[in-house]
Amino acid sequence: TQLLEQSPQFLSIQEGENLTVYCNSSSVFSSLQWYRQEPGEGPVLLVTVVTGGEVKKLKRLTFQFGDARKDSSLHITAAQPGDTGLYLCAGRANPGGSQGNLIFGKGTKLSVKP
Amino acid sequence: DAGVTQSPTHLIKTRGQQVTLRCSPKSGHDTVSWYQQALGQGPQFIFQYYEEEERQRGNFPDRFSGHQFPNYSSELNVNALLLGDSALYLCASSFTGTGYGYTFGSGTRLTVV
Numbered sequence: 001t002q003l004l005e006q007s008p009q010f011l012s013i014q015e016g017e018n019l020t021v022y023c024n025s026s027s028v029f030s031s032l033q034w035y036r037q038e039p040g041e042g043p044v045l046l047v048t049v050v051t052g053g054e055v056k057k058l059k060r061l062t063f064q065f066g067d068a069r070k071d072s073s074l075h076i077t078a079a080q081p082g083d084t085g086l087y088l089c090a091g092r093a094n095p096g097g098s099q100g101n102l103i104f105g106k107g108t109k110l111s112v113k114p
Numbered sequence: 115d116a117g118v119t120q121s122p123t124h125l126i127k128t129r130g131q132q133v134t135l136r137c138s139p140k141s142g143h144d145t146v147s148w149y150q151q152a153l154g155q156g157p158q159f160i161f162q163y164y165e166e167e168e169r170q171r172g173n174f175p176d177r178f179s180g181h182q183f184p185n186y187s188s189e190l191n192v193n194a195l196l197l198g199d200s201a202l203y204l205c206a207s208s209f210t211g212t213g214y215g216y217t218f219g220s221g222t223r224l225t226v227v
Contacts, residue, residue, distance in 0.1 A: 040220065042218030043218050104158070107156050
């Protein structure tokens, strides 16, 4: 069974601080995605990483896929209250785009206080 | 352009009852996946439908069944409801063959009492 472990589970920080969220597995994934979910809503895709070692930036968010494609990290610079939410990583075991299911971690609940 | 639409948004059922949840995929998408998200957990894959057939299934009992219609919309049926079935049920659509990302609906919050 493939599992994705996310850490930390909860994170409460002040506006302006930096943070990193980790997503680790003993299994190899063909691709990995990061989603952000707000209460009462479905997850919204932030980024997809496919190549080992890949780094993608989305404004203040930096995503990295591990060289071995078993882990990933999300770094937020100068966090803002609008960044508050549940951050989920999800891996796809099988290659081939949208075919095949996603395996989700339990998520990191981020709270950014003004 | 409408995204993924799920109905109803909230539902309360009694143990032993049956429930049907509905999903309309994003325009242009042909694949529908269903996920169960218990409180404080990440979504768990139930099954995926493509071309009106179940293409892949997660570790869920046969009480969970589904259907996809010619217009790509989908239903999730759960029979003999248990208290543990209380969760947010998410529908995600995608287009087979291109891209990697799902578009999720806002979900149906099912409470079993």
